[in-house]
Amino acid sequence: MSELARRPGTSAAPAATAADIVNDLMRFQETVLGQLAQVGLPTDDVLVDVDERDVLLSSLGGALRRLDDAHRERSLYISKMIVAGAVGLFDAALNYLWDETVMELRRRVIGYDLGYFYDIAVLGDKRKHFSGPDDLPLVQDVDMLRACREIGLLSDVGHIQVDHIRQMRNHASAAHPNHIQLTGLQLANWLDTCIRQVITLPQDPITANTGRLLRNIKSFRLDADQVATTASFFEELPGDRADTLAAGLFGLYIDAKRTPVVADNVRQLWPELWEYVSEDARYSFGTRYGRYQASLDNDLATAARELLDLVDGAEYFPEQIRTVEIDKAIDSLVSAHTGWDNFYNEVAPARALEALVGQGNVPEAVSRKFVRAVVKAFLGNGSGVSRAAIPSYERLLGTLDPAQAGHALRAFMDPEISSILWSSVGRRQWSELLDLLEPKLTRKSDRDLYDAVRAFTGTPDQLYMDSGIKRLTEPRRLPRLRKPSA
Secondary structure, eight states: OOTTTOOOOOEEEEOOHHHHHHHHHHHHHHHHHHHHHHHTTOTTTTOOOOHHHHHHHHHHHHHHOOHHHHHHHHOHHHHHHHHHHHHTTTTHHHHHHHHHHHHHHHHHHHHHHHHHHHHSSSOOGGGOOOGGGGGGGGOOHHHHHHHHHHHHHSSHHHHHHHHHHHHHHHHHHHHHSSOOOOOHHHHHHHHHHHHIIIISOOOOOHHHHHHHHHHHHHHOOOOOHHHHHHHHHHSSSSSHHHHHHHHHHHHHHTTTTTOOOHHHHHHHHHHHHHHHHOHHHHHHHHHHHHHHHHHHTTHHHHHHHHHHHHTOOGGSHHHHHHHHHHHHHHHHHHHHHSSSSSSHHHHHHHHHHHHHHHOOOOOOOOOHHHHHHHHHHHOSSSSSTTTTTTHHHHHHHHOHEEEEHHHHHHHGGGGGHHTTTTTTHHHHHHHHHHHHGGOOSSSHHHHHHHHHHHHHSSSSSGGGGGHHHHHHHHHOOOOHHHHOOO
16 A cells, blocks of 8 residues: 555655554554453454455555546545455455445446336336435345446456455455455455446447437437437447347336337337347347236336337237237138138238247147138138238248148148138149148158148049048057056
8 A cells, every 4th residue: 555656735644664564553453452352352363464454455556546536535435445454354344345336336327327227137027116316225236237237337357257256245244244264465456356347447339329329319309310320329239238228228118207209219219129139138028018917017018019019029928928819810810811801801910910920939729720720811712812911821831830730731621621622713722832831741641641632633622532631631549558468
């Protein structure tokens, strides 16, 4: 510490030598421990050895030089850390060091965007209870570090190093009873880490630009050029930062206190950002929508659904919700297909079903119903097909897994479907359906049936009457094992 250059304008006190410091510490220790002994209190392992304290005080100068005057003037807990270390209470010194680190992180969070921080740090239903600076102490330290890293207020390396200090604080500081011995060099190094990785760490460009974007979203309505510029910024985002920003925009949109300007801006930016959001993050938004519905948070559920609908994100709903939604969409499609003016009316429900199904993974509870409805609509009604809906049907058929493709191959056994296959339209669509299904058929029983259907010389409406083909459509039965005779 004696190596630290004095601040300009401070009075020069006589410099203490290393020997003077050690002698002063020894006298202090003897006095304090003597008083403890006189009243019958323990004196062993109360204070750290003087040599370790000397190492600490001699090693602080390099770390403290990194602090400018503004940082020094508000670093109360660094002063307390040094005093605690000097008297030999290293566990208390570590606790004060952590207090200073936490206070600085909270200052940075408040200066950046508190709501954005809470959206990342506080998970689940607890988020609604966090709003102002007074709620920051309620955020667990581990969550604060994680959120600061995801936002960019901590680097990845800094997060690892500072989290190590947090763990040592939990196990080796005065915050909890312990018998872990700390060294002066450890404390000095941890102070240096906190100063470099937290107190004096500058914001990286992405973090700074994100903060500027969040302020703009809340301040004024973005025009088309500003949205285009922001979309270019999204291209530069690392994957984890895109997920973090998406969580922030999601939080802004579902906030009951949002303004119309904020809502409009988020709606403009959400589709631009969605392209860069990971699958895990997308499913998390769907899960949050499901939780809002289950807990009857109707306003939150409505807002979340609006954002997911904006990007055709229904495939990311929880399975229970997707099952209900897909079942309703199938009913709508069937109703349109069998109703008046079906060639026109099929288009909207076909696209709605496609949005719900996404890349596939139709819940088992509605899987067969889904296959039947899509196949039936794809084949038409005997007089024609809905040309505008055919691309949606082809994409839906493209999502079928091998088991679903096997069900689709057997559609001719359904009397309603078989009755369509007599027409020239039905026969043409059936042939195209077989082409779409062929690459998906992996089971031997399905391949054998496919070959037989292709080799059939009659019209496809007669397939169900062929005894050989009918036998191939039946599930394979395993022979019963006879019990051994007694």
